[in-house]
Amino acid sequence: xxxxxxERVRKTAAFxxxxxxxxxxxxxxxxxxxxxxxxxxxxxxxxxxxxLARDVRRVLDVNKQERHIRGGLxxxxxxxxxxxx
Numbered sequence: 001x002x003x004x005x006x007e008r009v010r011k012t013a014a015f016x017x018x019x020x021x022x023x024x025x026x027x028x029x030x031x032x033x034x035x036x037x038x039x040x041x042x043x044x045x046x047x048x049x050x051x052l053a054r055d056v057r058r059v060l061d062v063n064k065q066e067r068h069i070r071g072g073l074x075x076x077x078x079x080x081x082x083x084x085x
Contacts, residue, residue: 006048008032009040016041017055022063 012026019025027037041060045053 001044001047005040005044009044009048010052012037012040013045013049013052013056016059017052020059020062023060 008030012030015021015029016023016026021029023034023037023041027034030037041053041056045056
């Protein structure tokens with residue numbers, strides 16, 4: 001694996017764990033696609049640092065469990081703003 005990829009994976013993983021960030025937030029922060037972040041966290045990180053991979057997996061699992069709630073809140077917010085106009 002190339003050095004710059006390994007560095008990106010480590011930085012992204014640290015960001016996700018420290019901030020309980022979503023894949024989307026991490027992708028935006030580092031200027032890569034969500035698919036790239038997901039591939040980095042699920043496949044590449046395991047080869048680089050198994051302990052950090054477990055920590056990231058915990059955060060991503062919580063995010064996955066909560067995503068339907070976030071979606072509902074976003075939809076609610078959208079329609080509340082439409083009423084104000």
